[in-house]
Amino acid sequence: MKIKVISSQCNGCTLCIKKCPIQAIQLEDKKAVLLDTCNFCGICISICPQKAIVKSIEDETIAPVTNKYWVMMETKYNGEIDSTSYEMISKLRELNPLAHITALLLCSKNPSVDSHLVGSAGGDELFVIQNPAFEEYNAVLFTKAIVPYCKQEEPSVFLFPATEMGRDLAPRIATELHTGLTADCTDLSIDSDNGLLIQTRPAWDGNLMASIICPNRRPQMATVRPHVFPMSSHFNRPCTSRIEKYTNPISPVEKVTNRSIIESTFPDLEKQTIVVGVGRGIGSKENVDLVWDFAQSIHAGIGCSRPLVDNGWLPHEVQVGMSGKAIAPKVYIALGISGSVQHLVGMQSSEYIIAVNKDENAPIFKHSHLSLVGDIKKMLPLLKDLLEKRKKLG
Amino acid sequence: MKILVLVKQIPDLENKVKVSIDQKNFSMKRGGIPSIMNPADKNALEAALKIKDAHPSTTVHVISMGPKQATEVLKEAYSMGSDTGTLLSDPLYAGSDTLATSLILTKAIQSIGEYTLIFCGKQALDGDTGQVGPGIASRLSIPQIMAATGVTIDNTTCIVKREFRNHMETIVSPMPALIAFKAHCNTPRLPSLRGLYAKENWTPTMLQNTDLQISIQHLGIEGSPTRVVKTFQPVLTKTTETVHFDDGSIPVNHIMKTIHEVNQ
Numbered sequence: 001m002k003i004k005v006i007s008s009q010c011n012g013c014t015l016c017i018k019k020c021p022i023q024a025i026q027l028e029d030k031k032a033v034l035l036d037t038c039n040f041c042g043i044c045i046s047i048c049p050q051k052a053i054v055k056s057i058e059d060e061t062i063a064p065v066t067n068k069y070w071v072m073m074e075t076k077y078n079g080e081i082d083s084t085s086y087e088m089i090s091k092l093r094e095l096n097p098l099a100h101i102t103a104l105l106l107c108s109k110n111p112s113v114d115s116h117l118v119g120s121a122g123g124d125e126l127f128v129i130q131n132p133a134f135e136e137y138n139a140v141l142f143t144k145a146i147v148p149y150c151k152q153e154e155p156s157v158f159l160f161p162a163t164e165m166g167r168d169l170a171p172r173i174a175t176e177l178h179t180g181l182t183a184d185c186t187d188l189s190i191d192s193d194n195g196l197l198i199q200t201r202p203a204w205d206g207n208l209m210a211s212i213i214c215p216n217r218r219p220q221m222a223t224v225r226p227h228v229f230p231m232s233s234h235f236n237r238p239c240t241s242r243i244e245k246y247t248n249p250i251s252p253v254e255k256v257t258n259r260s261i262i263e264s265t266f267p268d269l270e271k272q273t274i275v276v277g278v279g280r281g282i283g284s285k286e287n288v289d290l291v292w293d294f295a296q297s298i299h300a301g302i303g304c305s306r307p308l309v310d311n312g313w314l315p316h317e318v319q320v321g322m323s324g325k326a327i328a329p330k331v332y333i334a335l336g337i338s339g340s341v342q343h344l345v346g347m348q349s350s351e352y353i354i355a356v357n358k359d360e361n362a363p364i365f366k367h368s369h370l371s372l373v374g375d376i377k378k379m380l381p382l383l384k385d386l387l388e389k390r391k392k393l394g
Numbered sequence: 395m396k397i398l399v400l401v402k403q404i405p406d407l408e409n410k411v412k413v414s415i416d417q418k419n420f421s422m423k424r425g426g427i428p429s430i431m432n433p434a435d436k437n438a439l440e441a442a443l444k445i446k447d448a449h450p451s452t453t454v455h456v457i458s459m460g461p462k463q464a465t466e467v468l469k470e471a472y473s474m475g476s477d478t479g480t481l482l483s484d485p486l487y488a489g490s491d492t493l494a495t496s497l498i499l500t501k502a503i504q505s506i507g508e509y510t511l512i513f514c515g516k517q518a519l520d521g522d523t524g525q526v527g528p529g530i531a532s533r534l535s536i537p538q539i540m541a542a543t544g545v546t547i548d549n550t551t552c553i554v555k556r557e558f559r560n561h562m563e564t565i566v567s568p569m570p571a572l573i574a575f576k577a578h579c580n581t582p583r584l585p586s587l588r589g590l591y592a593k594e595n596w597t598p599t600m601l602q603n604t605d606l607q608i609s610i611q612h613l614g615i616e617g618s619p620t621r622v623v624k625t626f627q628p629v630l631t632k633t634t635e636t637v638h639f640d641d642g643s644i645p646v647n648h649i650m651k652t653i654h655e656v657n658q
Contacts, residue, residue: 002610002611002616005653015477017496019604038610040609041607041609041610042486042603042609042610042612043603043604045485045486046484046485046486046602046603046604047604051485054613054617055486055610055615077559077560077561088478098506102432110620122602123467137559139531139538140537140538141529143532164540164541164559167454167525167540168528168538168558168633169401170525170528170648171492171496171523171524171525171526171527171528171532172528172529172531172532172538174493174525174529175493175496175528175529175532175533176532178493178619179493179619180491180493180618180619180620181492181494181525181620182620183521183522183523184522184523199624202522203622203625206625208625208626209623209625209626209627210622211622211623211624211626212620212621212622212623213620213621213623214620214621215621216621218617233418252537253537253567253568254537254539254565254566254568254571255565255566256563256564256640257564257565257566258562258563258564259561259562259563259564260561260562261560261561261562262557262561264561273657274657277541289507298650298653305414306558307518310433310578312578316576316577316578322472322522323517323519329657330656330657331652331657334650335654339417351656352591352652352656354594354649354652354653356560356645360636360638363635364553369634369635370634370635370637370649370652371635371636372636372637372639372648372649373636373637373638373639373643374638374639374645379637379646382646383646385646386646386650392527
């Protein structure tokens with residue numbers, strides 16, 4: 001039974017009986033009762049003024065899980081493979097030594113990936129689907145090529161990097177496969193009771209973490225944040241290569257007529273050894289500029305939390321966190337950042353974290369190695385002095 | 395030309411109201427929390443209204459799914475200049491994940507009939523998945539163009555500018571297509587005075603599942619393959635050293651020294 005009547009709430013108004021398109025409700029002892037002919041259309045649930053008719057979810061059975069795992073590889077415009085793919089392979093290997101892990105790559109000619117690299121990260125197979133149209137990434141074409149193989153080979157797990165490409169492609173594939181997809185995971189584990197993949201992500205504005213499973217559809221799909229897992233290179237698994245030619249002639253209906261790299265006045269955050277992050281506590285745009293001068297003087301990049309982008313003080317490209325970049329520099333200096341989970345997921349993998357905040361209970365201090373409690377605005381003049389001294393010294 | 399704009403009402407996160415979680419199914423309790431239109435969706439609406447400015451015969455139809463109070467975001471859109479609106483509201487839809495949500499919205503789009511383009515925000519600030527747009531495009535078998543910053547129309551094609559994978563791109567696409575806009579890509583107009591008056595007497599078309607007739611096995615929690623099994627506050631204690639400096643001690647040198655040491 002997928003619909004039930006809560007008898008204590010039913011007042012016998014018979015509205016549901018009148019509205020039921022297939023006469024599958026009767027009145028017994030002045031209460032509505034569903035007959036076996038009910039086809040679960042749910043109309044009665046919507047119209048019951050007493051909210052006495054509800055859906056009842058049956059005890060869930062768990063679909064079989066296997067050790068067949070797939071990971072999507074992303075080729076960047078410069079031809080390199082995005083490291084997130086290797087990070088996911090290493091994590092899956094660590095979670096399940098028995099897994100058969102396939103790295104899936106779509107490309108136009110011979111793969112630019114060495115299967116040894118996949119093997120040392122923990123993978124067992126490099127699976128390449130080839131077609132001249134795969135020279136450029138396109139969600140529709142990639143989905144068309146991947147879905148039939150996925151239906152045929154039935155991986156139990158299928159992970160994508162939570163990059164712009166992965167977050168564009170994965171939902172299209174998940175929809176075609178009628179399966180679940182968890183966005184932007186920051187942790188993965190395996191349930192020891194049933195082998196299900198437990199996918200953890202920040203939820204509800206990132207102030208809580210949620211663990212999510214996909215119990216009865218396959219594959220269990222997720223996009224995974226870059227740099228949340230280390231990439232290993234010590235697994236040394238013998239990795240085979242398989243190349244399939246996708247022969248259906250395909251070309252995208254939407255055409256890129258112009259493409260140029262986005263030039264930035266700010267250094268690429270993901271390549272910095274030191275990053276200075278600024279948050280709402282900084283107070284003003286002028287103070288942000290001061291911090292930027294300071295960052296440049298110590299050869300650091302500048303990052304920020306979301307409110308600063310919302311205020312228009314810094315561009316989105318330097319936003320660190322859930323809806324921005326994930327970085328792991330050697331040193332991260334958080335100035336006036338309280339430390340919402342939304343921000344933390346973007347920088348908590350940093351090797352050494354220094355935090356400055358006037359609230360000694362700020363969550364950022366639970367994640368920092370050096371906690372400086374005090375008003376950032378009082379520190380800024382000191383920064384300025386330091387800058388000037390440095391300038392004088394040349 | 396008819397542009398459908400998908401908008402979502404989200405809790406006003408700036409308002410620092412504690413969001414409560416329904417412990418039964420771990421979904422967010424939205425009742426009683428001040429709400430706003432998801433910012434990127436507002437940018438999508440502005441992009442649609444810009445096209446209407448240039449091509450006055452265009453109609454802009456906004457669609458939202460949510461509780462009855464989500465009427466507010468549709469009224470706001472109306473006061474900004476949209477022509478018509480639909481609210482999909484049914485207790486059966488509560489608890490839907492992105493797969494079920496994209497199905498419900500797709501059925502609603504199909505029930506509305508002909509359309510030229512579908513606009514939405516790239517992602518919502520609350521759920522932050524960005525999955526519903528591509529899900530709808532997939533179900534409708536139309537192209538999806540994510541991370542758009544602007545669109546113009548040229549006869550039967552649309553020309554989309556977008557910032558994707560660290561590149562600025564110009565894309566020419568046939569219509570219909572689904573275009574998802576980046577937050578901050580334009581400045582949404584304020585409601586007109588006339589719009590503010592007019593919205594009081596305007597209501598969107600209300601659709602519920604008796605209208606869309608989607609089998610309940612595809613709706614709500616039952617129609618959602620994903621299950622939240624646990625929510626928790628992340629606990630981590632990493633601090634090794636705490637220094638108070640408001641009394642005048644100089645932390646800058648301390649920071650510089652630390653950077654120097656760590657960088658060794």
